[in-house]
Amino acid sequence: MNTTRNNRVCIQSDAIPAPRFRYSPCVQIGPVVQVSGMVALDAATGKLAEGGPAAETRVILANLKKAMPDYxxxxxxxxxxxxxxxxxxxxxxxxxxxxxxxxxEVIPPARTTVGVTALPLGATVEIEFSFVQS
Incomplete structure (x- = not known):
């Protein structure tokens, strides 16, 4: 269910696992679409994907691609x-x-990578995304 308040739209996507905590997975204000940090939750089980950092990154990016039409x-x-x-x-x-x-074939976005001591649910990778609709 999407909700709107003061020009701010909170967008949900049924294509990916629902958040486990209270936050908006995606917020849009005008042309800016901010996707909260995503960890590698398996869409079928809702559990953290196994296989380490590369596998987690693949799941995060696959989940993002599934949610992008809703966003x-x-x-x-x-x-x-x-x-x-x-x-x-x-x-x-x-x-x-x-x-x-x-x-x-794809122009990559700007990117920052930060080493941290811990991430939610024991994940080894979390990625957040900022879009500007054209």
């Missing part, structure tokens, strides 16, 4: 992605999974 955005609208990881030593694996989506 009314495309990869061309993606302005910046912020990656948080507890496994900075596995950055090459995370980047390899990233490059499976952001190939030479």
């Amino acid at each position: 009314d955005v495309t990869l061309d609208d993606l302005l910046i992605a912020r990656i948080f990881t507890t496994r900075f030593d596995a950055f090459a694996e995370i980047n390899a999974a990233w490059e499976e989506v952001f190939t030479a």
Whole structure:
């Protein structure tokens, strides 16, 4: 269920697991669409995906792509992605999974990667996304 208040639209997507905590998974104000940090929740089970940082990155990006039609955005609208990881030593694996989506045919967004000590649900990767609709 999407809700609107003061020009702010909170968007839900049934294509991905619902949030486990109280927050808006996606908020739009004008042309700006902000997607909250996503961890690698399996769409079928709602559990954290197994397989480490690369596998988690693949699930996050797959979930994002499933939700993008509900958020009314495309990869061309993606302005910046912020990656948080507890496994900075596995950055090459995370980047390899990233490059499976952001190939030479896709202009990649700006990106920041930050090493952290812990993430929700024991995840090793969390990514948040900022879009600007064209």
